[in-house]
Amino acid sequence: MKEIKNIIRQFDQTPPEEKLALATVVRVEGSSYRRMGARMLVSENGNWVGGISGGCLEGDALKRSRMAILKGKASAITYDTTIDDDHQIGVGLGCNGVIDVLFTPVDRSRADNQIELLKRITGGPRKISKLVKVTRSENSDLLGELLEFTGSESLQILKEEGVNIDELAQAVRSLDKSKNIHLSDELSLFVEVLPPAYxxxxxxxxxxxxxxxxxxxxxxxxxxxxxxxxxxxxxxxxxxxxxxxxxxxxxxxxxxxxxxxxxxxxxxxxxxxxxxxxxxxxxxxxxxxxxxxxxxxxxxxxxxxxxxxxxxxxxxxxxxxxxxxxxxxxxxxxxxxxxxxxxxxxxxxxxxxxxxxxxxxxxxxx
CATH class of the missing domain: 3.40.50.720 (NAD(P)-binding Rossmann-like Domain)
Structure with missing residues (x-):
């Protein structure tokens, strides 16, 4: 929760004209310094707060975040530290894990952008919140979308992708810890269970x-x-x-x-x-x-x-x-x-x- 608070503070202190991107760890397989839900907010001038690893991947993540800002589109990358490939970022770190990171530009014109959503959740009543992030989609406009789960009505954006909304809502409602949900070869979600601060x-x-x-x-x-x-x-x-x-x-x-x-x-x-x-x-x-x-x-x-x-x-x-x-x-x-x-x-x-x-x-x- 401290990392989220720091990201929100940095967002509020960044001039409105300066563009930002959010890097989020959405899947971890094997060993990793940071776990699912770790975040890093990057500005176009290279300033950043938070982290997705112990400092090993931040350099590459910084470049990819600025690329997401430049293109105005979300992208996903897999860092695989289990393979021996000189061209693979993360080789030699000794973590022996696979990490999926999603890079999403922050649209300040949207009142429900990722940071404003986090701000509303952390500043509201103390409760367990569930966030649904689209981590894989053939629809480039849908990739990186972040939703606060409040029931079937909050998932309607996925209906056009052929998702059974009621079944998905039931699955999300049953989760007591963060988890990835693979709906098809073209569509995957990361559901983050976010408890209040202690x-x-x-x-x-x-x-x-x-x-x-x-x-x-x-x-x-x-x-x-x-x-x-x-x-x-x-x-x-x-x-x-x-x-x-x-x-x-x-x-x-x-x-x-x-x-x-x-x-x-x-x-x-x-x-x-x-x-x-x-x-x-x-x-x-x-x-x-x-x-x-x-x-x-x-x-x-x-x-x-x-x-x-x-x-x-x-x-x-x-x-x-x-x-x-x-x-x-x-x-x-x-x-x-x-x-x-x-x-x-x-x-x-x-x-x-x-x-x-x-x-x-x-x-x-x-």
Missing amino acids: HLILLGHQYDLYPLLRQTIELGWDITVVAPENKVSPMEGVNLMTPEVFDSIEFDDYTAVVLMSHSLHTDKENLRKLSKKKPKYIGMLGPRVRSERIWAELAEEGDAIPADLMQNIYAPVGLEIGANTPDEIALSLLAEVKGVFALKQIAHLRDKAQPIHERDEPMTFK
Whole structure:
């Protein structure tokens, strides 16, 4: 999502008279540094933002993007790093993969051009969006077309190509991850499932908040800090809210919450509120014994944490990477959030039976 935001920012800052093209990775077979959906916005003067590889293919992509601008037509190219051919771009990179990239000129006269569409999606309500891009077509005017899927009505442009729109809509609706759809030898689509940016809600205001904010901003996630007024220094990209309006915060499947007030009572009351919200991730800063005390007190007060919510609580918070400083703990925490939402098997500190840190035993000389 950060890459998309950077592309939108570059688009808005580019003079209207300067022409642009968008390069998009639409298919990956085998190994590749970037995956499907990676983007690169190129201007006719050679400026670009984003990327389609680790820097290996950008030079050729820059030339092809400027060619798309010059011709005013979309084109597709396959970079095959699995073959031994001196004339093949990408040979010797060691990636051992096949990458299809679509180069599409950006038509500023269209209110629904690719960038304006991305802008509307990222600036609207938090939801999972599905984008349908035509990656192969005998109709040159159709190649590179980008549609936001909202149902059968949003795919009508494909009806003239002999596509059964209702069947296609059903297939797109069923997807939970990005995928290519081959309708015929002449027509292929790339359906990109685009979730909203992760939303990190931090409940606290002590000094260890700031390394976490800086790293989260760098990742391009949405951030909300809930703290008493005037306790947190304003930072660009950070939404500040007071505890009194906590109930107005919207939670979804991409929302993570961290209890980090350093006050046992405050964290306990916040966890009590979160029991009704049931976010997918709740991190509790501090040792396990502290969290266990909070859970026990809530149970004694008649507000025991439901079993299904307990599975979403990570205490101690973070991954076992040997983190000691606030910056390292922030890295450990954010890596855990990413792993949880990506459904990856990772080494959580909450699963560690021993103390987080080794106990310091003094040396004894006899």
